Amino acid sequence: QVHLQESGPGLVRPSGTLSLTCVVSGGSVSSANWWSWVRQAPGKGLEWVGEIYHGGTTNYNPSLKRRVIISLDASKNQLSLNLTSVTAADTAVYYCTRVWGGGFDSWGQGTRVTVSS
Amino acid sequence: EIVLTQSPGTLSLSPGERATLSCRASQSDPNNLLVWYQQKPGQAPRLLIYGASSRATGIPDRFSGSGSGTDFTLTISSLEAEDFAVYYCQHYSGSPPMYTFGQGTRLDIK
Numbered sequence: 001q002v003h004l005q006e007s008g009p010g011l012v013r014p015s016g017t018l019s020l021t022c023v024v025s026g027g028s029v030s031s032a033n034w035w036s037w038v039r040q041a042p043g044k045g046l047e048w049v050g051e052i053y054h055g056g057t058t059n060y061n062p063s064l065k066r067r068v069i070i071s072l073d074a075s076k077n078q079l080s081l082n083l084t085s086v087t088a089a090d091t092a093v094y095y096c097t098r099v100w101g102g103g104f105d106s107w108g109q110g111t112r113v114t115v116s117s
Numbered sequence: 118e119i120v121l122t123q124s125p126g127t128l129s130l131s132p133g134e135r136a137t138l139s140c141r142a143s144q145s146d147p148n149n150l151l152v153w154y155q156q157k158p159g160q161a162p163r164l165l166i167y168g169a170s171s172r173a174t175g176i177p178d179r180f181s182g183s184g185s186g187t188d189f190t191l192t193i194s195s196l197e198a199e200d201f202a203v204y205y206c207q208h209y210s211g212s213p214p215m216y217t218f219g220q221g222t223r224l225d226i227k
Contacts, residue, residue, distance in 0.1 A: 036216075045205065045218055045219070045220050045221050046207070046221075047218065048216035051214070059213070059214035059215075061215070062213075095161055095162075100164075100167075101152065101167035101168060101171075102150035102151075102152055102167060102168065102208075102209035103152030103154070103167050103207055103209065103216075104152075104154075104162070104164065104207075104216075105167075107161035107162060107163075110161055
């Protein structure tokens with residue numbers, strides 16, 4: 001069973017860049033899977049951020065597309081999320097997930113990011 | 118972009134009762150790529166149902182999904198204490214790729 005573990009700074013300054021990593025164990029980011037980031041603002045619902053395929057193809061939520069980059073590092077078996085020009089609206093728990101069956105079958109525990117000065 | 122509307126916002130029931138949660142899509146999807154999740158406080162969501170009606174691995178058979186087109190339902194046949202949580206529906210569109218979530222239904226103990 002695949003295990004996902006997110007990590008990154010818990011606090012990011014407004015207008016800065018949010019950078020997170022997700023280490024995958026029990027599976028390979030080089031396998032024929034899509035990997036995705038989903039976020040959840042405090043007390044709110046879920047929002048898809050974007051996804052990446054093992055070959056590097058990416059798709060992003062149109063509302064975030066101008067600011068987000070998702071990448072893979074096969075040597076470290078991890079994926080990364082970079083979100084630029086952050087505002088308080090980007091404060092959320094960020095989840096790393098594996099895409100399967102049109103949804104997300106494996107989730108990390110999530111990492112909380114607060115955007116504040 | 119498909120918009121998903123879940124109802125009711127909150128459902129208060131007792132253990133042993135039957136729960137019926139609704140998810141309505143703004144556009145019909147012939148592929149029925151509709152997924153349901155359960156989320157408990159402080160935890161990541163858990164995949165329950167995919168393809169509108171197929172249970173994910175390890176999900177008890179008291180959970181069932183149904184529906185097609187624009188109207189989908191998650192049914193919990195007999196509520197157990199651990200079922201009280203927030204439930205989300207989610208849809209996948211392939212062109213362009215987009216995953217959309219409903220706003221959630223909170224299932225509370227009455």
